[in-house]
Amino acid sequence: MSLASWVNSRYEEVGPVKWLAFALELVAAVVLFLLMAITCVDVAGRYLFSNSLDGATELTEIGLAIMLFAAMPIVTWRGGHVVVDIFDRVIGGRMVKALALFAALVISSSMYFLGVRIFELAERSLRRGVVTEYLGIPTGYIVEYIAVMSWFTALGMISYGIYRIFANTAK
Amino acid sequence: MSVVLIGFAVLLFLIIIVRMPIAFGMGLVGFFGFAALQGLELGNLTDFRWNGVLSMASYRVIDTVQEYSLSVIPLFILMGNLVTRSGLSHELYHVSNAFLGHRKGGLSMATVVACGGFSAICGSSLATSATMAKVAMPPMRKYGYSDALATASIAAGGTLGILIPPSVILVIYGLLTETSIRELFAAGFLPGLLGILLYLAAVRYVVMRNPSHGPAGEKMSWPERIQALKGVWGVLLLFTVVMGGIYMGIFTPTEAAGIGAGGAFLIALARRSLTLAGLFDTLTDTVRTSAMLFAVLIGALIFSDFINRAGLPDALLNFVTGLDVSPIVVILAILGIYIVLGMVFESLSMMLLTVPVFYPLVQSLGFDLVWFGIVVVVVTEISLITPPVGMNVFVLSAVLRDVKTGTIFKGVTPFWCADIVRLALIVFAVPISLFLPELLYR
Amino acid sequence: ETVLRVGTWLPPTNPQNETVWPTWAKWVEEATEGRVRVEVEEGLGHPKTLFQLVEDGVINASFSYHGYVPGRFELPQAVEQPGLGVSAEAASVALWRTYEKYFEQADEFAGLKVIGMFTHGPGYIHSKEPITSWDQIKGKKIRIGGGVQSALGERMGITPVAAPAPKVYEMLQQGVIDGVFMPMGEQKALRLSEVAPNVTMIPGGMYLGSFSIFIDPYFLEELDPKDRDAILSVSGEKLSQMAGKAWDGIDAAGYKVAQENGVNLIELKESDPMSQEFFSMIKGMKQEWVESVADRGVDAQEAIDYLWKNARDYENAK
């Protein structure tokens, strides 16, 4: 199977969004695999060579952030977040659609404004030269990434997320 | 105080009626509640100093997604997913079925014990539920167990481990209250076992009332049982390495998650059950589940910032101190408060908010702080499965996308009742917790 | 009446929460004749975030540990360098004076008004097995808190393990680590006496850890000038000295707990070979600090000499 047809079969998204979802998930998957590998190398190093991987902890922390925020837009636009559905049957279909639309607008605007503040905080941290303990990586870059992905989540939700609400209920 | 009540009401409305995702519901109510306490009103929407509240929420996001100790969540989920992908979980349950399948609810009981053991060692309820959801759920379904009983056994079983030592929560309690940690560890042991026994009784109760929840299978002969055992050495080895490694101090519980995932990866490779596409599916599935869970954690933290700033803990203390009743009734009032708080809090933040406030009072009433620690940990365990915000239940519904939270909450009810029974036993029969510490250290 | 909201962390029984904040709160209330009331709040997240929460006005004042924000607060680390060998009280007073005279102009605390600086007591080696020579610690898995401790660990040839303080108890109990660098007070506060029954005490300790106490400048600006002056009059050196003394207090309590629980306290003398080897091991670390802050526009050599002289003079005069 070619990569294109495999991506086509695997992703529910339409058009170029499919490839975007694939790219984001590829980043997240590779980082998760590395997180696993880093821990194993670190522990093995501690026993075999009496020397652990310098900065394994901070690499894990950075990796965790990259992984989670690579996945955040997809999880959000697919409506994948955990919902409490105790009273599900009480509410009718049209109402569900209206409420979902409301929730989507609230989610995207909150992610947008939060992203703005996170970006400002990232710049502040870069200005002040804050770095990680062992590897000296400027932490502001990771925070900037989080901000950008928050905007991306907002954008995905307000476009594809809303498209999906209508497409799904039309079926 | 009224702002807290309004906050709770709006939260319930958002998550239950509007069906807003729990993460965003808690985050929004926490955010605007906090803003209101900072002086936000309808009149000053434009010239309000938004930056403070936004920073608070932003740092919850930034710090939580870079929190080293939370890396156990994706890595244990990955381990569970890999174990399932390689077919090991089916074989594991084939064995359980060979030995216990002829009893009604036998697999459920095996799950409770397995969850208890796993969470006791790894120390994280969320990680246990996430791991076991993947390992235990498909086989139980295959043997005809109802979703309600199957998921509930995992969600409830996963709560057991915070009490059974080693336990991070007991260490934190010990540091907050200057109580001996080794006495707390010793004290947690019997109540932890009691929890397992009562959960087994709960399973028994469920299948007695309605056998279709956990149907009994054919009884297998011993040769068949031995035959079944042969398939599972791999997964047994993996769990032994993970749990033994932590117990013997070869690696930390946080590192164990990575080692466990790495081991599961090697086993899957060795069994040739992993294609590149399969690996990709497993990894992305894990990532998506983790992203949902982290979102809920962040929302819960922003919400608890609001409750903290509103002064709820102090208000509760004043309420309890104002009661003119006997000491044991004060304790019961505190427990009642905890159970109510358990509706919306996840375990650790509940403990951090309330213990520093309550423990001096409990001490002054003449109660033993080691005993109180066990009581507090048991009520925080209960909060993990108390609706509408029960983290363990959310973990299951995040991992198993086709099971509704409502189904799990319904299934969890008998286990929740078993927990209340246990709480009562621990409160009124003090030796259950204090017998071992007195024997060992006093 | 104005509420001054103080954000804090660490357990309620820590000297910061048991002594420093309540004492300062009383001072502030007296100095402002009750017009400003101090309220303490916990559970605000990671301590490194407290610097930001004060700057953004979520809380009005707080304290935090410089080592949590690598790269930003380099100058106060002058006090942490090994070999100073004084109590927390002396180090705190000297650090405050040096901050006012040299460090403040470098603007590391942009967005904050620093109202006090202090250190915890001298750090020692707490271990499962007794350590009486440097060969015995080589290759051992030791939990370190970063910064100066990492540099020390490197020179000792240990295998460093990073972990937050509340996890130390479990890690020692299970044997994930063989020991930890910490001040004596942790024998009591972290209950190390239960899991690390040996303490190797280099005379004067191995290192110090530095903290600052800071307030939101906008909060001060909005106060009545006489209240602002009143608050500042009970801060600065007075607050730093009080905080250092309180942190010395928990070391004394930790020492007592260790003794009562039969912890093996290996108290080395200056003349012991292990101490002598330590002093030659740390040669050059002061110089390394001077070079590391070359970009801060401060006469670092003069500053650290001033700091060490003040600290030792204060200690001798005590």
Ligand code: NA
């Ligand atoms: Na445990």
Ligand code: NA
């Ligand atoms: Na709950």
